[in-house]
Amino acid sequence: MKVKEESGLSIARAGAAAGFDPEIIKADFPILSREVHGKRLVYLDNAATTQKPESVIQALDDYYRNHNANVHRGIHTLAEEATAAMEGARQKVADFIGGVKTQEVIFTRNCTEAINLVAYSWGRNNLGRGDRIVLTEMEHHANLVPWIALAKRTGAELRYIPIDNDGYLNLSDLNGIISPATRILALTHMSNVLGTINPVEEIIELAHRRGALTLVDAAQSIPHMPVNVKDLDADFVAFSAHKMLGPTGIGILYGKENILNEMEPFIYGGDMIREVRFDSATWNELPWKFEGGTPNIGGAAAFAPALDYLAGLGMDAVRRHEIELISYALDRLQNLGSLRIFGPSNPDDRGGTISFIDNEIHPHDLATILDTYGVAIRAGHHCAQPLMKRLGVSATVRASFYIYNTKDDIDRLVEALKAARRFFGNA
Amino acid sequence: MPEPLDELYRDIIMDHYRYPRGRKKLENADMRNEGQNPVCGDEIELSLKLDDGRVDEVSVECMGCAISVASGSMLVDAIKGKSLQEVRRIAAAVKAILKGEPLPEEVEMGDLEALAGVKNFPVRIKCALLSWTTLIDGIEALEEGVVANVTSTE
Numbered sequence: 104m105k106v107k108e109e110s111g112l113s114i115a116r117a118g119a120a121a122g123f124d125p126e127i128i129k130a131d132f133p134i135l136s137r138e139v140h141g142k143r144l145v146y147l148d149n150a151a152t153t154q155k156p157e158s159v160i161q162a163l164d165d166y167y168r169n170h171n172a173n174v175h176r177g178i179h180t181l182a183e184e185a186t187a188a189m190e191g192a193r194q195k196v197a198d199f200i201g202g203v204k205t206q207e208v209i210f211t212r213n214c215t216e217a218i219n220l221v222a223y224s225w226g227r228n229n230l231g232r233g234d235r236i237v238l239t240e241m242e243h244h245a246n247l248v249p250w251i252a253l254a255k256r257t258g259a260e261l262r263y264i265p266i267d268n269d270g271y272l273n274l275s276d277l278n279g280i281i282s283p284a285t286r287i288l289a290l291t292h293m294s295n296v297l298g299t300i301n302p303v304e305e306i307i308e309l310a311h312r313r314g315a316l317t318l319v320d321a322a323q324s325i326p327h328m329p330v331n332v333k334d335l336d337a338d339f340v341a342f343s344a345h346k347m348l349g350p351t352g353i354g355i356l357y358g359k360e361n362i363l364n365e366m367e368p369f370i371y372g373g374d375m376i377r378e379v380r381f382d383s384a385t386w387n388e389l390p391w392k393f394e395g396g397t398p399n400i401g402g403a404a405a406f407a408p409a410l411d412y413l414a415g416l417g418m419d420a421v422r423r424h425e426i427e428l429i430s431y432a433l434d435r436l437q438n439l440g441s442l443r444i445f446g447p448s449n450p451d452d453r454g455g456t457i458s459f460i461d462n463e464i465h466p467h468d469l470a471t472i473l474d475t476y477g478v479a480i481r482a483g484h485h486c487a488q489p490l491m492k493r494l495g496v497s498a499t500v501r502a503s504f505y506i507y508n509t510k511d512d513i514d515r516l517v518e519a520l521k522a523a524r525r526f527f528g529n530a
Numbered sequence: 531m532p533e534p535l536d537e538l539y540r541d542i543i544m545d546h547y548r549y550p551r552g553r554k555k556l557e558n559a560d561m562r563n564e565g566q567n568p569v570c571g572d573e574i575e576l577s578l579k580l581d582d583g584r585v586d587e588v589s590v591e592c593m594g595c596a597i598s599v600a601s602g603s604m605l606v607d608a609i610k611g612k613s614l615q616e617v618r619r620i621a622a623a624v625k626a627i628l629k630g631e632p633l634p635e636e637v638e639m640g641d642l643e644a645l646a647g648v649k650n651f652p653v654r655i656k657c658a659l660l661s662w663t664t665l666i667d668g669i670e671a672l673e674e675g676v677v678a679n680v681t682s683t684e
Contacts, residue, residue, distance in 0.1 A: 466595075471651060471653075488571075526535065
């Protein structure tokens with residue numbers, strides 16, 4: 104996949120030569136120069152999905168324009184190129200998350216499907232009455248509902264690691280919760296509501312000592328900080344391309360090879376088989392055993408430059424930039440005096456996602472008002488209804504940052520919040 | 531303030547939001563229905579007392595945004611004293627006004643006219659509709675002999 108020179112060059116400039124400069128990065132994202140309601144777009148809904156750089160958009164275009172074919176089957180040139188694009192992207196993912204084997208990188212539709220793969224394939228065949236599934240109170244529905252359904256089907260029991268009032272996991276009863284009956288622990292690395300970064304390594308270690316498998320929902324962490332899945336030692340790690348500059352419709356399940364080998368396939372069909380007879384079939388080897396049907400080849404091809412872009416910036420630099428933005432945002436939002444801000448107050452303990460409520464204005468009204476100021480934030484329960492209940496709110500406003508956001512964007516958010524206050528206070 | 535916002539949050543709407551009518555819970559209601567908008571978490575509890583086929587008392591308790599609270603409050607004023615058939619006509623007219631369609635029949639809209647600004651904010655139409663769909667579902671359930679019910683906008 105050839106990408107035009109200039110966007111490649113600007114990545115290099117942003118990443119290496121000029122240091123981390125969000126203004127230069129911004130210029131690589133065509134959508135960020137558009138206007139909303141006559142104002143320059145300030146995009147602060149990155150926890151939902153991120154915008155795409157020119158190189159990703161071009162790669163998608165280039166794939167369908169010049170290389171489109173089905174993978175792993177054709178002998179012709181295009182099929183070879185499409186296969187190379189798909190498997191090249193897999194290699195990049197494997198490198199990006201800490202140098203794992205490509206057999207351990209399974210492409211799915213999204214993070215949700217990756218978690219479902221484990222719940223269906225491993226869960227249905229291994230869980231029963233008396234077994235325990237451990238989750239936390241801050242899970243996204245994607246890492247909640249598959250386990251609720253699994254528990255209902257198998258008779259396994261669900262237990263939750265609680266959160267404290269500052270938005271941290273309360274680990275005081277971890278030994279009791281992760282009992283010897285625990286068969287799987289599934290938890291988020293970074294909360295999509297509170298921003299909390301969880302100490303997953305120590306929790307995973309305890310779970311492993313109890314003989315449980317572990318799954319980390321890394322949808323919010325891998326895009327925003329250095330994550331080495333080998334260091335985490337999780338058995339499964341799930342995340343999505345579209346939250347890290349890539350296209351929608353492609354997600355990743357990392358799984359340890361020996362465990363994946365023991366598991367039944369999830370989706371049956373073409374590409375995932377070795378040999379099929381009228382009454383039996385044997386399975387392809389990893390990772391294709393779990394990739395039944397034509398995969399999202401164009402999506403994989405376009406995910407590769409997204410990974411290049413982030414690698415070019417360096418995930419340490421991405422994380423440093425976000426800590427700077429969080430510190431600034433927490434400071435400015437606290438100074439407004441009218442907000443209840445959720446999650447840890449220490450920027451080192453959290454990602455660039457800040458949820459809050461205004462004491463006077465409902466989140467939906469705030470979202471509408473902010474939108475007319477060109478500021479895109481999210482209002483709602485953020486697919487975490489049990490957490491909302493735990494926080495005692497029906498919805499929150501959520502601002503979430505990424506590499507192209509600046510302090511100026513946060514100023515625009517704050518100005519719009521002030522305007523909303525004036526409007527609701529005086530109207 | 532940008533102009534479309536003034537259209538959405540008209541003075542009448544803000545007045546209903548700040549001072550919602552009919553929040554007092556009704557004892558021995560003839561109809562009670564709960565509504566939810568799962569997308570935004572808005573919740574409403576609506577009850578009616580009927581007298582000789584007409585709405586005698588209305589109670590709307592709404593936890594939600596300005597638009598859903600104001601719409602519910604306006605509902606209280608709009609349907610008091612009306613027959614159930616008139617109530618249906620008003621609800622249909624509210625739907626029409628939110629979609630920017632011409633009003634179906636001669637209906638006295640009063641404050642409800644103020645909801646016209648919502649049509650420019652498609653994601654907010656559900657907010658304005660919550661109390662009305664809860665009302666109509668409740669009436670339909672009542673006609674089938676059910677007194678209490680739960681409505682979801684999903």
